[in-house]
Amino acid sequence: MRNRIFHREFLFRARRVALLFVLAAGLSASQFSPAAFASGAKETVALPAENPGEPGSQHTSAVRNGVLETKDGLTLRVTTDLGAVKITQLDAGAAPVVRYTVHIETDARGPAAMRLLNNYSLKASSTAAGVEITGSLPSQAARSSNAQFWVQFEVAVPRNYSVVVSTEAGDITTGDIGGTASLKTQGGNIFAGRIGGSEIREFSRARPLAKLETEGGHIKVLDVGGDLTAFTGGGFIDAGNIAGDASLHSGGGHIRAGKIGGRADLETAGGNITVGQAGSFVSVHTGGGQIDFGEVRGSVRAQTGGGGIHVMYVSGPMEVESNGGSICLTGVAGAVQAATSGGTIRAWINPEAASGSGLVRLGGASQLASGTGDIIVYLPRNLAANIDATVLNGNERHIEADAALHLTMQGPTNGSGPVHAVAVLHGGGAPLKLRTMGGKIRLQFIDAEVALRESLVREQMDRLNKRLLETGFTPVPLPLAIGLANPQAQPQPEPPKNATDWLEDWLNDLERKFRGSISEDPDDFLRRVTYRTDPSYPALAQRAGIHGFVRLQVRVTKDGRVEVQKVLEGEPALVDAAIDAVKRWRAKPKWVKGKQVDVISTVTFNFLLR
Incomplete structure (x- = not known):
């Protein structure tokens, strides 16, 4: 036995050495090809571009400054037709x-x-409301000169001051602002620190307002102690923690928010939308990007013109819709309406149990619908509900369910047509309807594929x-309501191998440089797999007497997914079933010298007629 294992490992390493020497030879040949020694070859050198329009080089400048007495808690107003504005806080005390x-x-000149x-006109004055600063270039001066002009404002205010800034051209940058903030630029970026105090105040105690607007630049704000309204004509919007409501709208950029305490209304014409945590109703819409939610302690309405939707946990009702992307809902506690024109829907439905009751119930009528994709639903064993599943164009094999669900099924005995299945669970309850035009419907219990869900x-x-x-x-924490066995568990690097195994280390380094990944023996690869399902034997292949091996080349990515790279051998009638099974696998990533690397190996299935 030991000799066979040694022989197998020797052959595997020998093949790796041969492959790498071939790659090395090819690379060397390309480096010393005749073209490299062609007569008159010259190295192209990139010269720095001249930027005569940028400030700071052979320019004439002037500086105007001043100090105005005021009281803390008032408002600064800066209005300028040109220029960048930077706001900072005075030192404490x-x-x-x-x-x-x-x-x-x-x-x-x-x-x-x-x-x-x-x-250039500059006016600064103290008022009963605070301080006002205005700057403008008279129109006749601008018309009489073809010269370019730059203006930059730097203003330091008391720690609890509010700020109102409006510039027609230029960026707005602020540090922390103790009061409210209204920042508007016609085309520059807006970058703000914490608004509403150095720390986020409780939503019930104070609601400082932040209003940020740019016609085309980006917006980034760290934290807001109350409501936030942000609009950009096309840039991204990034917001940290928002204690109050959030209204974030972009003409096409991404929208990302760490935490939203109140209601959220997020919309972009085409970018992705990401929300870590939300404490109330969330409405999001993107023209085609992906939508990602962490934990929502409220209800959700989400729509995308084509991207996928991924939601970790929602406590209230949920309506999600994609025009073709996949939908993955790993924690559904309330009623759910999910629809996609072509992607797969995968949902774990797990309502919270009522006090003193052993059964759980849906929060209301629920429906999952896909045009051509599959619908896979995981249910708790103590769910009281009425199941109604329909495949409009299929056969009885298009609806699969755990035997304990006792589905009653009707469908065509020959050919294809509408397939309908129903079940009454624990006396019945709110309806759960599943609809697909031509995909498959699969119903399982939550405890059937725990590893897949956790992955x-x-x-x-x-x-x-x-x-x-x-x-x-x-980063946001993992929602406790998701119910993982070990919420704090994180992938750990593999223990270091024996230091004397110099050949293995050398092969790994060499292969990683040439291929960007590392090959692994099939037996070692299978020990790396943390979740696997065996392929279902296709009924048509069984009836036709088709059997044999299917061998696939696979890749384990750094995030643990298993991808099929190509089919090495196998009957076409069996290949799709093998690929579908492998796509659901998950595996531990490989660590080399403290870094994760992709792994390439092969997987073999033997389809046996019984």
Whole structure:
């Protein structure tokens, strides 16, 4: 036995060495090809582009500044027809004043430059409401000169000041703002710190308002202690923690929010929408992007023109619709309406149990509908409901269910046509209707595929937090209501191999450099798999007496998914069943020197006639 194992490993490594030497030889040949020594070959050097219109080089400038006394808790108003605006806070304990510096610059020369700078109008004054600063370039001065002009405002305000800024051209950047904020630019970006205090205040205690608007730039705000309204004509919107309601609208960019305490209305013409946590009603719409939710302690209405929808947990009613994308709902506690024109719907329905009752019930009538995709539903064993499943064009094999569900099925005995199945669970309850034109419907109990659900939840969690971390926001925790066996469990690196196995390390490094992945023996690969299902024997193949092996080349990605790269051998009538099974597999990623790498191997199935 030991000799056979050694022989198998020796052959596997020998094949890897041969493959890598072939790749190395090919790469060397390409590096020393005749074209590399062609006569007159020259190296192209990228020269820096000249930017005469940018400030700072051979320009004339002027600086105007001042200090205005005020009281904390008032409002700063900055209005300018041109220029970037930067707002900061005074140090803690500093006297309540407003300090401003305005940098004015032009690329004009000589007397023309001085006339242009002198014609710039800057007014700053204290009022009963706070401080007002206005800047403008007189129209006649702008018309009389073809020179370019730059303006930058830097203003420091007391810690509890409110801020109102309006610029027709330029970015707006602020640090933390203790009061409210209204920031508007015609085309620049808006980047804001915490609005409504250095820490988010309880929603019930205070509702500072933040209103951010740009005609085309990006918007990013860390935290808001109350309601947030944000609009951009086409850029992205990133918001950290919003204690109140959120109204976020983009003409086409992505929208990402870490946590929304109140109601949420999010809309983009085509970007993705990501929400980590929400505490109330959430309405989202995208013209074609993907929608990702973490935990929603309220109800959801979500619609996308073509992307997928992934929801981890929703406590209230849910309506989701995609024009072709897949829908994955790993935690449905209330009534659900889900529809897609062509994607697969996968839903774990698990209502919270009523006090003192051993049964759970749907929050209301529910329906899952797909045009051509499959519908896979996982139910608790103590659910009281009426199941009504229909495949409009199929046969009895298009509806599968756990035997304990006792489905009563009607359908064509020959050929295809409408297939209908019903079941009354625990005396019945709210209806759960499942509809698909030509896909399959599968009903199982939640405890049947625990590993698959946990894997999908963690994939969703990783994807959601990756998007939040990309914006610098804090990742959200795994919803406790999702009910995983070990919510804190995270994939761990594999233990290091024996340091004396130098050949294995050398092969791994060499193969990773050439192929971007590492090959693995099929037996070792199967030990890496954490969830697997065996393929169903196709009925047509059985009746035709078709049998034999199907061998697939597969890849395990860094997030644990198993992808089929190509079919190495097998009867066409059996191949699809094998591929469908492998696509549902999950596996532990491989770690090499502290980093995850893709793994390539083969999987073999033997279809035996019985």
